[in-house]
Amino acid sequence: MVMNKLIGFAFLVVVLLFVGCASERQGLVCEEIEYRLSTMTYSPDQRAYLENELNTCREEESKKKGESSLSNGSIYERYANMGGSAPSDTSKEIPVSTLLQDSSEERTMSIYDRYKSTETDSSAGADK
DSSP states (O other): OHHHHHHHHHHHHHHHHHHHTHHHHHHHHHHHHHHHHHHSOOOHHHHHHHHHHHHHHHHHHHHHHHHHHHHHSOHHHHHHHTOOSOOOOOSSOOOHHHHHSOTTOOOOOOHHHHHHHHHHHHHHHHHO
């Protein structure tokens, strides 16, 4: 009973290792195809087929490496790679006074002004 569980656990670990190393294995497969294409003699049909397989293998390898690099990159790199909307035009300068204006068009008071107004209100009420 314990032996069956141990064998099952070992099998699970091996499967997880194979799944986790998929992108690295893809590179080895492509290198093997390229080696055979370079060193062995083939008929023109076989050579064309192997060249097609090598191109397909390289495309899949680049896709897998791209996916893994996107998931491993920082959040800033992933945001930069999203493409999304174009950045706003930063060459146009906006004066600081314009940026500091209140868009609600309401008059605002500083804390100091509010304190002075409450001080005068309370002193005016004390005189009565």
